[in-house]
Amino acid sequence: MSAADIQSIQGKFSNAVLDHKEFREEFTVTVTLESLHAVLQFCKETLGYDFLIDISSLDHFGDDPRFAMVYELATVDDKKHLRVKAPVAEEESVPSACDLWLAADWHEREVYDMMGIPFTNHPNLKRILMWEGYPFYPLRKDFPLAGRPSDMPDVAFSGVAPLEGGPFVTSCGTDDVVRREPRARDQK
Amino acid sequence: METTEISPTFAAYDSKIEGNVIFTRVDAAMNWMRKNSLWPMPMGLACCAIELMATASSRFDISRFGMEVMRFSPRQSDVMIVAGTVTYKMALAVKRVWDQMPEPKWCIAMGACASSGGMYRSYAVLQGIDKLIPVDVYISGCPPRPEALIEGLMKLQRKIEGTSAMMEQKKELLEDLA
Numbered sequence: 354m355s356a357a358d359i360q361s362i363q364g365k366f367s368n369a370v371l372d373h374k375e376f377r378e379e380f381t382v383t384v385t386l387e388s389l390h391a392v393l394q395f396c397k398e399t400l401g402y403d404f405l406i407d408i409s410s411l412d413h414f415g416d417d418p419r420f421a422m423v424y425e426l427a428t429v430d431d432k433k434h435l436r437v438k439a440p441v442a443e444e445e446s447v448p449s450a451c452d453l454w455l456a457a458d459w460h461e462r463e464v465y466d467m468m469g470i471p472f473t474n475h476p477n478l479k480r481i482l483m484w485e486g487y488p489f490y491p492l493r494k495d496f497p498l499a500g501r502p503s504d505m506p507d508v509a510f511s512g513v514a515p516l517e518g519g520p521f522v523t524s525c526g527t528d529d530v531v532r533r534e535p536r537a538r539d540q541k
Numbered sequence: 542m543e544t545t546e547i548s549p550t551f552a553a554y555d556s557k558i559e560g561n562v563i564f565t566r567v568d569a570a571m572n573w574m575r576k577n578s579l580w581p582m583p584m585g586l587a588c589c590a591i592e593l594m595a596t597a598s599s600r601f602d603i604s605r606f607g608m609e610v611m612r613f614s615p616r617q618s619d620v621m622i623v624a625g626t627v628t629y630k631m632a633l634a635v636k637r638v639w640d641q642m643p644e645p646k647w648c649i650a651m652g653a654c655a656s657s658g659g660m661y662r663s664y665a666v667l668q669g670i671d672k673l674i675p676v677d678v679y680i681s682g683c684p685p686r687p688e689a690l691i692e693g694l695m696k697l698q699r700k701i702e703g704t705s706a707m708m709e710q711k712k713e714l715l716e717d718l719a
Binding site for chain 1 (some may be wrong): 629630632
């Protein structure tokens with residue numbers, strides 16, 4: 354099981370494991386960025402995690418290191434799951450996992466597009482959702498939901514959406530639709 | 542003795558004498574032809590496109606209005622139905638297709654997203670296609686039912702009925718000659 358796998362990761366990379374925990378049968382191991390690629394390779398080749406479900410990233414805005422990479426690993430027969438995390442500081446780049454799982458290609462491009470974390474050794478690192486030349490990284494915490502204006506002549510432009518005081522949210526338990534879904538709510 | 546009252550509008554036309562001849566204004570004839578063969582450019586970008594497809598197919602059948610000829614080439618289409626969320630990435634492509642359509646052309650913003658950005662108050666979505674191209678008819682709904690789209694198309698037909706392009710061109714011509 355994954356608990357034993359975390360122990361063998363700790364045995365092989367004793368200095369690299371920063372933290373590990375189990376929460377509701379989900380196993381997470383946090384490793385340093387320097388050893389991330391070696392740990393992932395170990396997970397795939399020795400521990401048998403041959404299926405990369407997802408790669409995502411977190412923005413702990415205000416903390417240092419600011420970002421974190423999250424890799425969701427599994428076996429194809431779905432017997433065990435493992436989450437591998439690694440903290441990434443600003444200006445740091447992450448070694449690509451494309452040489453281990455081909456599925457990493459688009460996931461890493463999405464992380465690069467939305468969060469602005471660069472990858473080394475990626476075969477085709479360019480934006481995947483926004484257009485090439487868009488100057489912002491929209492999922493960063495310091496990027497407003499309404500967006501920012503930009504202009505790439507003949508390619509695309511962007512503007513600021515009218516939020517009118519706050520995101521449109523619904524609260525349950527009130528009597529009528531007017532109170533449940535206000536046009537605008539004060540943004541704190 | 543029997544008296545027949547002849548309406549003054551049709552006084553000039555006697556089917557017994559003149560056969561298949563009708564008198565009308567050029568504008569009226571042009572508008573009649575235009576409004577009854579509106580070829581749509583289906584700009585299906587999101588779930589509204591599904592309702593657009595339903596409108597075109599057998600249950601609702603917009604061929605009753607002469608609009609069933611969905612043209613995927615802008616040069617053959619008359620009305621662009623923007624059905625769905627227009628992202629900023631797609632926006633200039635929509636504009637380009639619109640610019641390629643020949644005059645006279647009309648635009649229908651189908652659904653909340655195409656009309657105003659809808660629920661997508663976000664960095665990625667254009668807040669209404671009318672920021673880029675002129676819209677003739679807005680259709681509410683998320684997505685609108687096919688009946689609503691047909692209602693919108695009929696509204697557009699009524700709008701086309703009222704245009705007087707030829708009259709204005711004639712006026713301009715006479716002014717030029719004078």
